[in-house]
Amino acid sequence: MHFEQLNKTGWAQTYLLVDSTSKSAAIIDPVYDFMDEYLSVIESKGVVLKYAIATHTHADHITACYSLRESTGCEYAMWKDTPCLGVSHYLNEEDVLMVGSLPLKVHHVPGHTNDHVLIESPTHLLTGDFLFTGEGGAGRDDLPSGRVHAHWLSLKRLDSLDGNLLVCTGHEPPGTEMKSLDWNREHNPVLNMNSFEEYSAWQEKVTAGLGSVSKIKSALPANLFAEIPEEIPWMN
Numbered sequence: 001m002h003f004e005q006l007n008k009t010g011w012a013q014t015y016l017l018v019d020s021t022s023k024s025a026a027i028i029d030p031v032y033d034f035m036d037e038y039l040s041v042i043e044s045k046g047v048v049l050k051y052a053i054a055t056h057t058h059a060d061h062i063t064a065c066y067s068l069r070e071s072t073g074c075e076y077a078m079w080k081d082t083p084c085l086g087v088s089h090y091l092n093e094e095d096v097l098m099v100g101s102l103p104l105k106v107h108h109v110p111g112h113t114n115d116h117v118l119i120e121s122p123t124h125l126l127t128g129d130f131l132f133t134g135e136g137g138a139g140r141d142d143l144p145s146g147r148v149h150a151h152w153l154s155l156k157r158l159d160s161l162d163g164n165l166l167v168c169t170g171h172e173p174p175g176t177e178m179k180s181l182d183w184n185r186e187h188n189p190v191l192n193m194n195s196f197e198e199y200s201a202w203q204e205k206v207t208a209g210l211g212s213v214s215k216i217k218s219a220l221p222a223n224l225f226a227e228i229p230e231e232i233p234w235m236n
């Protein structure tokens with residue numbers, strides 16, 4: 001399997017998984033700003049994009065899933081109850097997407113949003129904004145459809161997963177080294193909390209420090225309606 005984080009700039013992380021034998025590929029959480037780069041990577045590697053998967057309805061960037069579906073004919077996959085339009089493949093709990101011979105298992109983990117999923121490959125766990133690396137903790141739960149208590153309950157979903165899986169998150173400061181689930185079990189504060197009250201207090205403190213999401217007013221409608229705005233303020 002070939003595994004790669006594609007975005008060269010910014011904090012949003014996009015992952016490409018390629019089954020080396022069949023050259024089938026999946027892209028997880030692609031960002032519209034980097035569409036051209038993704039298309040040239042797909043072409044230069046000679047891979048066939050089977051799935052573009054959004055781990056959840058993103059509020060901080062415009063997804064490239066729908067645009068990739070339009071330009072490559074891949075399936076745009078999201079959790080079955082997502083409000084997003086343009087999705088062509090709806091995911092259910094414990095679904096296994098086959099990318100060539102590479103199985104990608106789906107786990108529903110509502111909290112950051114109610115349509116959030118984890119994608120588990122045999123070696124990597126793609127956590128979107130459900131879980132960040134180490135001190136990063138977890139994504140905020142105060143955005144549309146976010147629920148602090150649901151997120152707390154969803155963290156239990158990790159208990160049954162293999163500690164050797166490498167946790168690949170949706171956001172990290174550039175250059176952050178990916179760590180295993182076991183490492184995160186030791187170093188991630190949200191995986192070391194004993195009560196909902198503790199988690200809820202942590203969320204409150206973290207979200208107060210984050211403030212508003214700068215791109216939300218363009219990104220959220222674009223993602224819900226699968227429509228790229230005529231003008232994208234940060235791309236001019």
Ligand SMILES: [Fe+2]
Pocket residue numbers: 056057058059060112129139
């Ligand atoms: Fe998010």
